[in-house]
Amino acid sequence: MPRWSSYEIPVDTGLFTPLGLQPAAVCRLGFNAAGRWLARHVISHRRLVAEYRTGVVVWSAQLAFDEPVGFFDADWLEMRVTGRVRGAGTQFECEVEVGGPLDTRARLQACCVPLRLEGDPALSGIPARLGSDVMAAFLPDEIEARPHRSPVPGLRAAVVRHGAALARGRMPFLIHRHQCEVADQWFWPEAISLAAGGREELVQAEAERVPVLLSALRTPVRRLDLLFNRPFFLFDEGAVCSSAYEWEGRLVFIHELVGSEKDQPRALVTEQFSLPTERAWD
Amino acid sequence: MIVHVNGALLRFTDYRRVISVDAPTVGAALTRLADEYRPLHPVLFDRRGRLRATHRIFLNGELLAPDQLASPAADTDSVELLLAISGG
Numbered sequence: 001m002p003r004w005s006s007y008e009i010p011v012d013t014g015l016f017t018p019l020g021l022q023p024a025a026v027c028r029l030g031f032n033a034a035g036r037w038l039a040r041h042v043i044s045h046r047r048l049v050a051e052y053r054t055g056v057v058v059w060s061a062q063l064a065f066d067e068p069v070g071f072f073d074a075d076w077l078e079m080r081v082t083g084r085v086r087g088a089g090t091q092f093e094c095e096v097e098v099g100g101p102l103d104t105r106a107r108l109q110a111c112c113v114p115l116r117l118e119g120d121p122a123l124s125g126i127p128a129r130l131g132s133d134v135m136a137a138f139l140p141d142e143i144e145a146r147p148h149r150s151p152v153p154g155l156r157a158a159v160v161r162h163g164a165a166l167a168r169g170r171m172p173f174l175i176h177r178h179q180c181e182v183a184d185q186w187f188w189p190e191a192i193s194l195a196a197g198g199r200e201e202l203v204q205a206e207a208e209r210v211p212v213l214l215s216a217l218r219t220p221v222r223r224l225d226l227l228f229n230r231p232f233f234l235f236d237e238g239a240v241c242s243s244a245y246e247w248e249g250r251l252v253f254i255h256e257l258v259g260s261e262k263d264q265p266r267a268l269v270t271e272q273f274s275l276p277t278e279r280a281w282d
Numbered sequence: 283m284i285v286h287v288n289g290a291l292l293r294f295t296d297y298r299r300v301i302s303v304d305a306p307t308v309g310a311a312l313t314r315l316a317d318e319y320r321p322l323h324p325v326l327f328d329r330r331g332r333l334r335a336t337h338r339i340f341l342n343g344e345l346l347a348p349d350q351l352a353s354p355a356a357d358t359d360s361v362e363l364l365l366a367i368s369g370g
Contacts, residue, residue, distance in 0.1 A: 055369015115369035122290050122325045124336035125369035183368035184290040231367060233289020235299075 002084060002141045005037045008076040015077075019220040020068030021106055023196070026098050027063065027189035030108040033081035034094035041083070042137040049117065052134060055125050056092055056112035057231070058188040060150040063224040064107045069100030085138055087147030089129035090114070111148040123183040152227035152268050156254055159270070163247030166210045169202035171240045175232045184234040191226055195255035195269035198240030202253075206244075213244060215251050216273050222250075223272040230266040232259065238266070251275055283311055283359040290365045294322040308341055308361055309333075309351035326363075338364040 015025045035045045048054050069077070078099040086093055096108040115125030135143070173194055181187040203213045232238055241256040251273040256265035285301045295301065296319070303318075305311035312333065316323040328334055339346045340362040341353060355361065 049369065057367060057369060115367065117369050118328070118334050118336055120325045120334065121321070122294070122365060123368045124290075124325070124334060124365055125367060126336060184293060185368045233365070233368075234292060236289055 001139075002082045003037075003041050003139065004080055004082045005033070005040055006078065006080045007036075008078055010076055011071060011074060013071055016071040017220075020065070020070055021098065021100075023063055023106075023221060023224055024189040024192040026096075026106045026108055027061065027110070027192060028187075029077075029079065029098060030081070030094065030096035030110060031058075031189070033079050033096045034083060034110070037081045037083045037094065043134060048134070049123070052131060053117040053119055054128075054131065054134065055115040055117050055123060057115060057228070058110050058226075059091075059113045059228050060148060060152070061108065061110040061188070061224075061226040062151065063109075063192075063226075065220060065222055066106070067102075067104045068220045069098075069104050069106065073104075074101045082142075083138075084142040084144055085130060085135060086111070086144045088145065089135050090127070091148055092130065093148055111150075150225075150227045152225050152270060155225060155270055156268065159245050159247045159252050159254060160243075163245030163252060166244040166246060166251075167202055167206040167213060168244070169198065169205055169242045171198040171201045171242070173197070173238055173240065175234060175236045175238070177234055180234055186232040186236075188226075188228065190232075191228070191257060191267045191269055192224060194238075194240050194257060195242070195253070195271065196221075198242040198255050199244075199253050199271060202242045202244060210244070212246065212251065212275065215275055216244075216253065216271070219273055221271050222274055223270075225270045227268045228266070229264055229268075230259070232257075232266060236260075241265075246275070249275055283308070283355045283357060283361050285311060285315055286360065286362040288362065288364055290368050291322065291325065291363055294325050295319045303361075304357075306354060307352050308339060308346060308355050311355065311361060312339070312351070312363075336366055338366055340364070 080097040083094045092112045098106040116128035117125040179190045207213045243254045245252045253271040255269040257267040303311040
């Protein structure tokens with residue numbers, strides 16, 4: 001059986017919006033929970049970087065919400081986390097549940113790519129497999145040969161092809177240090193915050209013309225999917241290019257986080273919201 | 283030539299983003315830059331003095347292969363230093 005770690009954290013107002021748990025906060029809590037699981041069962045994140053010269057970067061993440069968990073629902077949130085390696089050590093994946101009362105949960109699945117660090121102060125690295133000594137600390141049930149495949153390209157293609165386009169917008173941004181992690185590289189949950197900012201700007205600009213967009217301010221996001229191609233770094237300029245669609249009874253936003261270069265977006269974020277007419281959610 | 287420093291490398295050049303370097307080639311410019319900003323040296327070069335594979339060097343917007351670092355460059359040419367990814 002894969003090993004799970006469970007613990008509780010007290011709620012504070014900064015984890016929430018009026019609509020429920022903040023998605024970026026869940027990702028920050030989830031990444032910390034994964035570090036906690038690794039430290040308990042495999043090796044601490046610090047030792048992994050400092051002694052084994054192995055870093056990890058999040059490549060793909062999915063976040064799904066059951067019924068919203070609000071600030072006034074409970075004094076504590078229950079955290080549950082497990083980890084596994086996939087693809088012959090080319091991926092580390094964590095699964096995190098953040099639970100409120102009545103078994104309402106946010107579920108995060110994040111897939112990381114290990115990097116072999118060069119050993120320089122910038123923590124530069126190149127993708128590599130986890131070392132055999134680190135792999136040996138995982139149980140057989142925590143090792144899966146099949147690699148994770150991101151659902152984002154397929155989801156994006158389906159929404160663009162079959163959905164009804166509603167509106168588009170662009171919001172420029174600059175990465176500051178408070179958005180970065182230890183290597184002056186953006187901390188990946190910032191992608192969610194930036195995408196949400198792009199969506200809110202788009203809704204404010206277009207809601208009078210397309211009233212259905214207001215569902216994305218009135219109701220909490222139900223599902224987020226993220227795919228990372230390249231990080232942003234300190235003082236990098238970028239833009240959130242957001243497109244809104246109605247697709248299969250949902251309101252879907254596709255956010256491309258682009259840098260100054262002309263090739264593929266550095267990150268893709270999709271957000272899905274319920275529409276008032278929707279009865280059930282898969 | 284004019285060297286543009288970005289992102290995670292900025293703290294090694296005391297946050298100077300645009301630095302003028304007098305050198306005949308791109309490779310020589312990087313060496314001179316690392317001599318001037320010593321904290322940058324171990325970031326750019328390994329113990330054998332080779333440019334680390336984690337960096338991307340652009341000359342006037344064109345990505346240079348490692349064997350193109352000996353390319354001559356003029357005072358007005360622009361060199362951009364990018365760190366591809368970090369493992370924090």
